[in-house]
Amino acid sequence: MTTITVLDSYRNEKPYPFCPGCGHGPVLDKLNAALVTLEADPSEVVIVSDIGCAGLSDQYFATSAFHGLHGRSITYATGIKLARPELTVIVIMGDGGTGIGGTHLINAARRNVGITVLVLNNLNFGMTGGQHSTTTPEGSITSTTPLGNPEHPLDICATVGVNGAAYVYRGTSFDDELADQMVDAIRQPGFALLDVWDLCTAYFVPKNKIGKKGLEETIGELGLTKGVLYRRDVPEYAATYRDAAAGMGERQPARTIPVEFDSDLDRTFSVIVAGSAGAKVRSATRLYAEAAIRSGLWATLRGDYPVTVKSGHSVSSVVLSPEETPLGSVAAPDILVIASADGLPKVSGLLDQMGPEGIVVTIPEFTDLETRAELVVIDPAAWSGRIPKAQLALMLLTVAAQLKDVFALDALRAAAAGPFASGNLNAIEAGVALASVQPGRAPA
Amino acid sequence: MREFIDGATAIVRGALDAGCTFFAGYPITPASGILMQMMRELPKTGGVAVQGEDEIASIGMCIGATLSGARSMTATSGPGISLYSENIGLAIMGEVPLVIVDVQRLGPSTGAATTVAQGDIQFVRWGTAGGYPIIALAPSTLPEAYHLTAKAFQLAERFRCPVFVMTDKELAMSLTTVDPSSFVLPHLENRPLAAEGAPYRYDPADQVFPMHEYGRGRTVRFTGSTHDEDALITKDTPTIDALNRHLIAKIEDHRDEIEMVDLNAEAGANTLVVGYGITARAVRNSVALARQAGRPLSSAIVQSLWPIPETALGKAFAEADRIIVPELNPGLYRREIERIAGGREVVGIERIDGNLISAEQILEVVG
Numbered sequence: 164m165t166t167i168t169v170l171d172s173y174r175n176e177k178p179y180p181f182c183p184g185c186g187h188g189p190v191l192d193k194l195n196a197a198l199v200t201l202e203a204d205p206s207e208v209v210i211v212s213d214i215g216c217a218g219l220s221d222q223y224f225a226t227s228a229f230h231g232l233h234g235r236s237i238t239y240a241t242g243i244k245l246a247r248p249e250l251t252v253i254v255i256m257g258d259g260g261t262g263i264g265g266t267h268l269i270n271a272a273r274r275n276v277g278i279t280v281l282v283l284n285n286l287n288f289g290m291t292g293g294q295h296s297t298t299t300p301e302g303s304i305t306s307t308t309p310l311g312n313p314e315h316p317l318d319i320c321a322t323v324g325v326n327g328a329a330y331v332y333r334g335t336s337f338d339d340e341l342a343d344q345m346v347d348a349i350r351q352p353g354f355a356l357l358d359v360w361d362l363c364t365a366y367f368v369p370k371n372k373i374g375k376k377g378l379e380e381t382i383g384e385l386g387l388t389k390g391v392l393y394r395r396d397v398p399e400y401a402a403t404y405r406d407a408a409a410g411m412g413e414r415q416p417a418r419t420i421p422v423e424f425d426s427d428l429d430r431t432f433s434v435i436v437a438g439s440a441g442a443k444v445r446s447a448t449r450l451y452a453e454a455a456i457r458s459g460l461w462a463t464l465r466g467d468y469p470v471t472v473k474s475g476h477s478v479s480s481v482v483l484s485p486e487e488t489p490l491g492s493v494a495a496p497d498i499l500v501i502a503s504a505d506g507l508p509k510v511s512g513l514l515d516q517m518g519p520e521g522i523v524v525t526i527p528e529f530t531d532l533e534t535r536a537e538l539v540v541i542d543p544a545a546w547s548g549r550i551p552k553a554q555l556a557l558m559l560l561t562v563a564a565q566l567k568d569v570f571a572l573d574a575l576r577a578a579a580a581g582p583f584a585s586g587n588l589n590a591i592e593a594g595v596a597l598a599s600v601q602p603g604r605a606p607a
Numbered sequence: 608m609r610e611f612i613d614g615a616t617a618i619v620r621g622a623l624d625a626g627c628t629f630f631a632g633y634p635i636t637p638a639s640g641i642l643m644q645m646m647r648e649l650p651k652t653g654g655v656a657v658q659g660e661d662e663i664a665s666i667g668m669c670i671g672a673t674l675s676g677a678r679s680m681t682a683t684s685g686p687g688i689s690l691y692s693e694n695i696g697l698a699i700m701g702e703v704p705l706v707i708v709d710v711q712r713l714g715p716s717t718g719a720a721t722t723v724a725q726g727d728i729q730f731v732r733w734g735t736a737g738g739y740p741i742i743a744l745a746p747s748t749l750p751e752a753y754h755l756t757a758k759a760f761q762l763a764e765r766f767r768c769p770v771f772v773m774t775d776k777e778l779a780m781s782l783t784t785v786d787p788s789s790f791v792l793p794h795l796e797n798r799p800l801a802a803e804g805a806p807y808r809y810d811p812a813d814q815v816f817p818m819h820e821y822g823r824g825r826t827v828r829f830t831g832s833t834h835d836e837d838a839l840i841t842k843d844t845p846t847i848d849a850l851n852r853h854l855i856a857k858i859e860d861h862r863d864e865i866e867m868v869d870l871n872a873e874a875g876a877n878t879l880v881v882g883y884g885i886t887a888r889a890v891r892n893s894v895a896l897a898r899q900a901g902r903p904l905s906s907a908i909v910q911s912l913w914p915i916p917e918t919a920l921g922k923a924f925a926e927a928d929r930i931i932v933p934e935l936n937p938g939l940y941r942r943e944i945e946r947i948a949g950g951r952e953v954v955g956i957e958r959i960d961g962n963l964i965s966a967e968q969i970l971e972v973v974g
């Protein structure tokens with residue numbers, strides 16, 4: 164049982180640093196009143212402030228606080244809430260922060276992270292000298308729009324509203340009910356935003372001759388409305404996440420491979436398989452490598468493929484060795500499998516480098532390849548069964564594995580067991596049958 | 608028993624075994640494997656993994672989560688490190704423990720997503736305003752990837768700063784045979800929950816006081832602005848000086864706790880090859896080949912890139928009159944080696960065509 168300390172005031176003794184008449188102070192007073200009403204535990208309330216004059220706010224509260232980077236306050240608040248959903252997380256940011264961090268605003272609303280965002284929207288950048296922001300009304304004079312702002316202002320409320328925010332309110336620093344609205348917003352489980360318009364007496368007010376009345380009128384002139392604009396009963400993200408995670412079970416166990424066969428290999432041995440992306444080149448090579456591992460060898464498999472993994476070439480190379488770290492690197496492969504025209508250009512340079520001790524296993528399309536290595540052409544049509552494209556690489560690799568045997572065929576069969584066993588075993592049996600009809604070769 | 612896994616798997620396992628409870632990241636080849644495994648595995652351990660709307664959001668969420676009690680990690684590649692930049696500074700200034708995995712790919716710019724490189728070595732050190740230190744580790748094998756990722760969590764807590772795990776496309780995405788018993792966890796301590804006193808302390812300058820977490824019964828403040836010990840913005844010159852010197856001293860004065868160099872010295876070898884990360888494999892290999900051929904050769908594999916392990920490297924340099932530095936970038940670490948080589952000849956092998964440096968290429972330079 165923990166005791167909660169509620170405070171008479173969630174402000175500390177320090178006076179606000181704002182210019183005389185600045186609208187930020189009165190809004191913060193309302194936030195203080197809201198926290199008093201909520202009887203919040205100050206250590207369980209984290210005020211995450213943005214940058215600018217609005218960003219100074221956290222220092223005047225006796226709660227926990229985080230003061231981060233310009234426009235990014237929502238990201239820290241999201242992390243805090245996701246890690247500790249029981250905390251009350253309140254973001255205080257300016258209109259400048261909502262502009263530069265617009266993507267975080269939209270995405271936090273969309274996810275419905277249970278934070279409350281209080282925008283101190285004074286229609287300009289106060290701290291940096293009254294430049295225009297994304298919310299500066301069209302025509303307004305600022306230090307960067309001397310002829311009047313030519314840009315259309317951002318409607319913060321509509322932006323988060325259409326993207327799913329649980330609670331959206333627009334008002335001004337002069338609203339009597341503001342503290343109650345804040346209580347309402349903070350109690351809302353999902354993402355809540357209060358767009359509170361206020362006056363920057365140092366810049367926006369003198370340049371635009373605007374006061375309380377003018378501020379209210381501007382909202383109307385822009386076709387915007389005040390009050391609670393959206394209220395939705397939507398699930399909060401941190402809670403939803405935890406509920407979903409509860410059903411996920413245990414961490415995936417390591418998939419261990421038993422060493423149950425043996426191999427006579429006493430040197431580094433290299434195999435390269437080239438084919439089309441999406442045609443299971445990597446899976447076939449992986450299966451071959453796992454068969455080697457089952458036979459006590461050490462394998463490393465590298466892939467080369469375009470970023471679009473289902474089109475173009477796919478080349479996988481595997482290096483086998485009786486040692487954990489093979490000595491030296493391999494210049495030319497012992498086995499080169501060419502399964503399609505996509506793969507050929509990627510490995511054609513190797514054909515020259517390979518010597519007579521190497522073999523190239525390929526399909527009838529490439530009968531004319533020039534290489535000093537032994538060229539083994541396998542016609543899939545010669546097998547009684549069907550060999551789908553996705554099994555071609557494994558079939559050719561199976562042929563190669565018999566002609567240059569570094570491990571037993573049964574190791575390959577054992578490695579094939581698993582989710583795609585039937586397809587893999589089909590390819591392997593095809594490879595066994597087709598290798599056995601190779602002229603001058605003894606059946607495996 | 609063996610396993611056939613990629614480096615991403617080893618990194619994720621190292622992180623989870625080290626007690627990582629929060630991950631946020633944005634998809635980018637070749638780091639996406641870490642994101643996808645974290646999204647799948649972390650919730651099962653009671654942790655949270657999020658795909659952020661961008662890299663800025665991802666690292667920001669990690670920082671917020673750490674302060675609320677999580678052990679956080681993010682992973683990206685060069686383009687994402689660019690977007691992390693400002694928040695790396697925040698984590699330095701706010702003294703927030705954070706593990707950042709950089710799976711390097713060939714740059715500059717978008718470069719080549721599926722091509723290996725080691726081009727971010729200086730970038731992570733100097734990648735944010737101010738020039739204050741960070742820690743960076745560089746695994747060269749899967750067991751090292753596991754161990755050093757876990758070690759990164761330990762160092763992040765110990766020094767309250769961002770710790771980078773510098774890896775690359777080859778290590779993260781190639782499948783390698785491993786003996787699971789070679790995965791060794793470093794010693795890890797729990798973060799003290801009942802932290803007392805001010806949230807920041809600068810005296811003594813090198814001492815790191817425990818981080819306070821939100822929601823543990825007392826109010827806590829954090830900030831990325833220049834601050835006093837109570838995390839209030841300050842313009843007081845002596846306080847600013849004390850803060851900034853603390854950020855340096857806490858790491859630089861404790862280099863001995865961070866330095867990791869795998870030295871393989873051979874008596875009579877006057878040539879030393881210094882390597883790190885994926886290139887270290889060829890370095891180790893070149894030494895083995897040279898010795899097989901009766902040519903004495905020594906190697907030093909740098910596992911802690913930053914701060915520069917000057918003491919350990921100094922020992923490695925003692926016997927050498929020539930130092931060879933192979934790396935997959937335009938000589939980025941070589942310049943650090945030159946700085947501390949005490950006038951010895953330093954020769955770089957720089958490969959920037961997307962291919963790995965081979966042992967034979969190193970031996971050609973060894974002569």
Ligand SMILES: Cc1ncc(C[n+]2csc(CCOP(=O)(O)OP(=O)(O)O)c2C)c(N)n1
Pocket residue numbers: 214215216217218233256257258259260261283285287288289290291296
């Ligand atoms: C990345 C970055 N760019 C620019 C700045 C400079 N800057 C400080 S405050 C500010 C504008 C703040 O405006 P707003 O958020 O509306 O707050 P206000 O001062 O009006 O309360 C800017 C651009 C910064 N701190 N960080």
Ligand code: SF4
Pocket residue numbers: 180181182184185186187216217285289290362363364365366
């Ligand atoms: S510059 Fe504007 S926003 Fe900043 S304190 Fe002064 S009046 Fe307020």
Ligand SMILES: [Mg+2]
Pocket residue numbers: 215257258259283284285286287288289296
């Ligand atoms: Mg503003």
